[in-house]
Amino acid sequence: KLTVVEMPKRGNRRKKRRTHVREDENAPREVPRSMIFRRGIIGPFASLLIDDLRQVFRPFTATNLKESTKRKLKDFLHVAGPLGVTHFITLSQSEVGTNMRMMRLPHGPTLSFRLSKFTLIQDIAAAVRRPIAPNPELRSEPLVVLKNFGDGKGKAQQTKQLLAAMFQNLFPSLDIKTINLPDCRRVVLFEYDNETENIEFRHFAIRASPVGLTRTVKRVIKAKIPDLNRFDDISDYVLGGDVGYYSSDSEAEDTPDTRVVLPRSIRGRGNRKSQQCALRLKEIGPRITLKLLKIEEEINGGRVLYNRYVTKTPKEIANLQKEKLQKVRLRKERRETQEKNVLRKIEERQLKKKRKRLRQSESVENENSSEDDDNDVGTDDESDPNSISDSEVVTAHEPAEILHPNPEDVEQFDLAEDESMSDDGDDILRAQMLLSQKQHRAKKPDGHVPSVGKRHKKSRQNSLKRKRK
Incomplete structure (x- = not known):
């Protein structure tokens, strides 16, 4: 039960403190x-x-649930755990008829039924002479009554026991010691027909009325204003007059089996404590005729425990169980390999990013070191007389004179090579480098210092113009 906490008042207004x-x-x-x-x-x-x-x-169901055809059963299963839902009841239709499934969460079983016929609440209210409004009765949970679920032998008995357990667990259990009598206002009946193997579902409201009173006295007790136009005194109306003392047709319906002494006062006028009352059942609806089709061990896809139209030998059942175990094992292995592949790809991606960062850092360091080397080379060229200066570089637009090696130098180099055949290879390499420097050295024009490369082409042209003038 839920107790509502009223908000405290401050003047004519109420101060909101709790929203739950x-x-x-x-x-x-x-x-x-x-x-x-x-x-x-x-x-x-x-x-x-x-x-x-x-x-x-x-009151323990989602009365305003808005479901969508796009939602799958897995979506409802994900929500059922946090909300504390223990049962699913689904309805579907096919070319054969209307089907119903009852599922026990989270591990099953699942019961499949075929609806042979059903009657709605509005149809029952239209057929009854005095329909009732069951709004007060729906605020409390109903009582569950099972009929013909205890007899049977063998497999049929096991099926009935499973059905009885499922139907009982759909509704809250009642404790006789702590039960509140005014809350017992409804009855849900499940009756099993052994001949047709159908299950009849009924829904009733419990009504109590005082016993031993005439119809006229009941009207007065129920606060209904009687029509006294035909009577001279109120006693004529109470005693019956021409109507009769016990002329009520409801008194004929009361039997000793339906009469009880109330231990507490319940809803209804005249239903007081220690008062003898007659209990009646008023049908609310709906009426449903069910036929069991199949029982599955798990939720919508487990081992079949009962099938109305298909029977299998123990060998076939064992083969099916073996195939199912193989499928479960393969699914597990695939999931494990998939998880390993995902982890491997994540590690490779991280290593790739790490290598990229290392390459970037190494390139930055190489650039810095090359700049430092260029600066060192510039200072060394100024002090070395054999080094080539910027002014000696020949520009692209003015070809340099091709210098042929001096024959005397070549003869000296040949003699030195013949004498140093037995020496180390370093002297040979040093002599080759000196010869290449002499061959590529450009001759300076008289009175002119050439610029370095295309970069200083314009400054060189200006200097030539000044010289011509």
Whole structure:
């Protein structure tokens, strides 16, 4: 139960302090909660039946659930855990008829039924002479009554026991010691027909009325104003007059089996403590005729425990179980390999990023070191007389004179080469480098200092113009 905490008042206004509803500490926490929704496209009458079933399972069901055809069963399963949902009831339609499934969360079983016929709440209210408004009765959970679920032998008995356990666990269990009598206002009946193997579902409201009173006295007790136009005194109306003392047709319906002494006062005028009352059941609806088709061990896809139309030998069942175990093992192996591949790809991506950062840092260091080397080379060229200066570089637009080696130098180099054949290879390399420097050295024109490369072409042209003038 939930207790609403009223907000304190300040003057004519109430100060809002709490926006939640406190839970009663004495209320049971483990209560079966259900969700009723459709699967696929269904007709208008099946949609109305879903609304009626939600009224039956109140107050521990989602009465205003807005489901979509795009939602899958996995989506509902992900939400069921945090919300504390214990049962799913789904309705679907096919070419054969309307089907219903009851699932126990989170590990099953799953029961599949075929709806042979059903009647809605509005149809029952239209057929009854005095329909009732069951709004007060729907605020409390109903009582569950099972009939013909205890007899049978062998496999049929096991199937009945499983059905009885499923139907009982759909609704909260009642404790006789702590039950509140005014909360017992509804009854849900499940009856098993052994001949047709159908299950009849009914939904009733419990009504109590005082016993031993005439119809006239009951009207007065129920605060209904009588018509006294035909009577001279109120005693004629109470005693019956021409109507008769016990002329009520409801008195004929009362039997000793339906009469009880109330231990507490309950809803209704005249239903006081220690008062003898007669209990009656007023049908609310809906009416449903179910036929069991299949029982699965898990949620929508486990091992089949019962099938109405297909029977298999123990050998076939063992083969199917073996194939299922193989599929589960393969699925597990694929999942493990997939997880390993994902981790490997993540590691490779991280290593690739790390190598890229190292290459970038090494390139920056090389650039810095090359700049430092260029500066060192510039200072060395100024002090070395054999080094080539910038002014000696020949520009691209003015070709330099090709210098042929001096024959005397070549003869000297040949003699030195013949004498140093037995020496180390370093002297040979040094002599070759000196000869190449002499061959590539450009001759300076008289009175002119050439510029370096294309970069200083314009300054060189200006200097030539000044010289001509």
